[in-house]
Amino acid sequence: MASDPIRLLSPSGELIESEANAAWLPVVAELSEAQLMDFHRQMAVIRRFDVEAGNLQRQGQLALWIPSLGQEAAQVGSGIAARPQDHVFPAYREHAVARIRGVDPMRIIELLRGLDHGGWDPKAHGNFHLYTLVIGSQTLHATGYAMGIAFDGPGGDPERDEAVLVYFGDGATSQGDVSESLVFAASYQTPQVFFLQNNHWAISVPVSTQSRTPLYRRALGFGIPSIQIDGNDVLAAYAVTRTALDEARGGKGPRFVEALTYRMGAHTSSDDPSKYRDEAELEHWIAHDPIVRFEAFLRARGASDAFFAEVHEEAEELAADVRRRTVALVPPPVTKIFDHVYTDPHPDIEEQRAWLLAYEASFGGQA
Amino acid sequence: MTPENQAGGLGTSASPAIDLRDPASGGPEDGSSPRGVQTLTMARALNEGLRAALGADDRVLLMGEDIGTLGGVFRVTEGLKAEFGDRRVLDTPLAESGLVGTAIGLAMRGFRPVVEIQFDGFVYPAFDQITSQLAKQTYRHAGSQAFPVVIRIPYGGHIGAVEHHQESPEAYFAHTPGLRVVSPATPHDAYWMIQEAIAGNDPVVFLEPKSRYWPKGEVDLDRAGAGLHESRIVRRGADVTLIGHGAMVATLLDAAELAEQEGTSAEVVDLRSLSPIDYGPILDSVRRTGRAVVVQEAPQRVSVGSEIAATIAERAFYSLQSPVLRVSGYDTPFPPAKLEGVYLPDADRILEAVDRALAY
Ligand SMILES: Cc1ncc(C[n+]2csc(CCOP(=O)(O)OP(=O)(O)O)c2C)c(N)n1
Numbered sequence: 048m049a050s051d052p053i054r055l056l057s058p059s060g061e062l063i064e065s066e067a068n069a070a071w072l073p074v075v076a077e078l079s080e081a082q083l084m085d086f087h088r089q090m091a092v093i094r095r096f097d098v099e100a101g102n103l104q105r106q107g108q109l110a111l112w113i114p115s116l117g118q119e120a121a122q123v124g125s126g127i128a129a130r131p132q133d134h135v136f137p138a139y140r141e142h143a144v145a146r147i148r149g150v151d152p153m154r155i156i157e158l159l160r161g162l163d164h165g166g167w168d169p170k171a172h173g174n175f176h177l178y179t180l181v182i183g184s185q186t187l188h189a190t191g192y193a194m195g196i197a198f199d200g201p202g203g204d205p206e207r208d209e210a211v212l213v214y215f216g217d218g219a220t221s222q223g224d225v226s227e228s229l230v231f232a233a234s235y236q237t238p239q240v241f242f243l244q245n246n247h248w249a250i251s252v253p254v255s256t257q258s259r260t261p262l263y264r265r266a267l268g269f270g271i272p273s274i275q276i277d278g279n280d281v282l283a284a285y286a287v288t289r290t291a292l293d294e295a296r297g298g299k300g301p302r303f304v305e306a307l308t309y310r311m312g313a314h315t316s317s318d319d320p321s322k323y324r325d326e327a328e329l330e331h332w333i334a335h336d337p338i339v340r341f342e343a344f345l346r347a348r349g350a351s352d353a354f355f356a357e358v359h360e361e362a363e364e365l366a367a368d369v370r371r372r373t374v375a376l377v378p379p380p381v382t383k384i385f386d387h388v389y390t391d392p393h394p395d396i397e398e399q400r401a402w403l404l405a406y407e408a409s410f411g412g413q414a
Numbered sequence: 415m416t417p418e419n420q421a422g423g424l425g426t427s428a429s430p431a432i433d434l435r436d437p438a439s440g441g442p443e444d445g446s447s448p449r450g451v452q453t454l455t456m457a458r459a460l461n462e463g464l465r466a467a468l469g470a471d472d473r474v475l476l477m478g479e480d481i482g483t484l485g486g487v488f489r490v491t492e493g494l495k496a497e498f499g500d501r502r503v504l505d506t507p508l509a510e511s512g513l514v515g516t517a518i519g520l521a522m523r524g525f526r527p528v529v530e531i532q533f534d535g536f537v538y539p540a541f542d543q544i545t546s547q548l549a550k551q552t553y554r555h556a557g558s559q560a561f562p563v564v565i566r567i568p569y570g571g572h573i574g575a576v577e578h579h580q581e582s583p584e585a586y587f588a589h590t591p592g593l594r595v596v597s598p599a600t601p602h603d604a605y606w607m608i609q610e611a612i613a614g615n616d617p618v619v620f621l622e623p624k625s626r627y628w629p630k631g632e633v634d635l636d637r638a639g640a641g642l643h644e645s646r647i648v649r650r651g652a653d654v655t656l657i658g659h660g661a662m663v664a665t666l667l668d669a670a671e672l673a674e675q676e677g678t679s680a681e682v683v684d685l686r687s688l689s690p691i692d693y694g695p696i697l698d699s700v701r702r703t704g705r706a707v708v709v710q711e712a713p714q715r716v717s718v719g720s721e722i723a724a725t726i727a728e729r730a731f732y733s734l735q736s737p738v739l740r741v742s743g744y745d746t747p748f749p750p751a752k753l754e755g756v757y758l759p760d761a762d763r764i765l766e767a768v769d770r771a772l773a774y
């Protein structure tokens with residue numbers, strides 16, 4: 048019934064130059080060797096960051112960690128596919144995309160240390176919007192943003208026209224917000240790509256509880272062209288998302304991409320997957336590791352040991368730097384809780400801030 | 415409910431209208447052997463209470479995200495799916511509006527759904543289904559149909575968690591006619607109140623103070639001691655009445671202890687129920703102490719604490735020696751975890767209010 052997911056790289060890393068891939072291979076062919084190597088760099092570095100952050104959490108430096116292990120290809124391929132002018136709306140696991148868009152990984156560390164709720168300005172951070180923990184709600188924000196782009200008028204220049212890329216999970220597809228966003232996107236023919244990372248689990252609940260049909264087919268019912276890809280194939284993630292975004296920005300309306308991938312780690316540092324899933328399933332996906340696959344591809348094209356060593360070095364440096372900067376983080380000032388509750392002044396806030404300052408001072412200034 | 419018809423004081427009131435004891439294992443009142451007192455965490459007490467409710471009535475269903483195989487992210491429903499099956503304990507799709515909306519339909523069909531919302535901040539996708547649908551169904555049906563749906567929500571701070579995981583949303587629900595709202599502060603109350611909430615015939619928002627899931631306490635498996643909607647004086651004192659619910663009750667008891675060392679005798683009232691609020695013990699206490707401080711984690715503006723302060727002022731005005739004071743979370747979104755200690759009322763902030771009350 049369902050066709051095979053788009054896969055450009057075989058699990059052992061060979062380019063699949065088939066008829067079915069005819070539409071996507073040229074997109075890959077345009078990539079320079081340096082760009083291809085950057086795919087690996089991004090995946091390997093973020094995986095090392097992820098490990099470091101997990102360690103920091105275990106050592107009490109972070110309140111929580113949300114691993115992205117196993118989803119690097121889906122994230123890096125789609126993240127690199129977005130053009131600089133595009134707007135990206137993440138869920139909460141898209142660390143690789145954040146970094147690609149220019150968000151310092153420390154911002155994610157600070158968020159999960161409990162220092163802020165995100166707080167970066169998307170305009171100053173590659174149009175990468177804030178993480179959203181309320182499942183699915185960002186899909187509506189993304190669609191509204193894309194409606195705004197449409198209302199501001201077509202440009203007709205793919206190098207400058209904006210599009211929106213929104214990330215969400217298999218669990219999120221059950222939320223009303225996600226269905227409503229598909230309705231609005233179809234209604235207003237928004238320049239937008241829905242990027243579903245189907246990592247097979249929503250905490251302990253398998254995707255089969257959320258849907259009895261392959262999830263990409265849902266979008267078709269809303270009148271949105273949709274495609275399923277091997278999400279552990281970074282080239283497929285890139286080529287399909289790149290094409291979908293360019294179609295969307297070209298006025299063809301929304302597109303939907305379902306990337307089949309796997310959450311190789313726990314849901315978060317608070318989770319214990321052994322309570323609900325088989326070791327064998329994990330083994331299967333370890334054998335389909337996206338970074339191993341792409342490394343094989345690059346090596347077959349002649350990438351040198353020196354290159355991989357250099358990436359390794361860069362990853363180690365980032366990890367060490369993140370550790371250094373994390374342990375040096377200081378608690379925020381107490382009055383931060385009153386900052387930016389409103390944009391315009393509000394008397395309750397001013398009164399409570401003054402009260403807190405006086406109260407803290409009553410302890411002899413050791414606030 | 416007028417103060418006059420309310421029983422005051424600790425455990426002096428009539429037993430609950432509905433006897434919830436499992437007839438098979440029974441309590442002393444039905445002649446069988448007592449099950450005694452056990453020391454349990456609140457999470458475990460709730461688990462036992464839910465198990466008893468599932469065992470007592472096969473129309474009781476548990477529904478929620480991750481509550482079956484995983485046993486819930488707080489393990490409150492641990493083992494219940496294995497014991498009762500996946501048609502009694504449902505690992506549902508990820509949709510809160512869907513959860514509550516389908517619970518309403520199940521109730522129409524004669525089931526007694528108990529819905530778990532995974533965290534306080536995730537109840538809002540279900541806001542329409544709770545406040546506009548569930549709360550009004552009995553009224554709309556002119557009583558031809560009851561809607562015995564319980565919505566369990568782990569709530570409140572003190573666990574250092576990220577955004578949306580530490581909120582206290584009780585005011586929205588206590589404000590909504592048609593909903594009952596309760597919050598146990600101890601494992602004992604959790605065990606009994608969850609069973610009473612499920613056995614009752616109205617929608618109940620059941621707020622579980624998640625920071626109190628793990629401390630242990632004694633649970634008397636034979637006697638509830640107080641009805642679902644009764645407030646209780648949990649510490650006697652003469653100078654000031656401290657009033658709160660959920661996790662704040664433990665903080666109030668700490669504050670009362672510290673006050674004692676400074677020569678102030680504080681009485682503590684555990685509200686237990688936020689809709690209805692049982693004013694009997696509250697007014698009884700305030701009439702004796704002449705001072706009241708109402709404490710809550712939730713923001714202050716238009717809150718449960720505000721409601722209680724207004725009611726005390728209306729009904730016990732001539733007994734008051736100072737204005738009723740409130741100690742609350744600030745009127746801001748729940749802050750980042752590193753600032754929760756500043757945001758949440760602690761013993762120091764409560765004592766500061768006590769000092770202000772005493773200074774009048
Ligand atoms: C509205 C809402 N309900 C519940 C939760 C709790 N929760 C956090 S993540 C999660 C599962 C999400 O699964 P999915 O969308 O597949 O994303 P993944 O975590 O797999 O990346 C749940 C239930 C939440 N964050 N928001």
Ligand SMILES: [Mg+2]
Nearest residue numbers: 216217248249
């Ligand atoms: Mg998932």
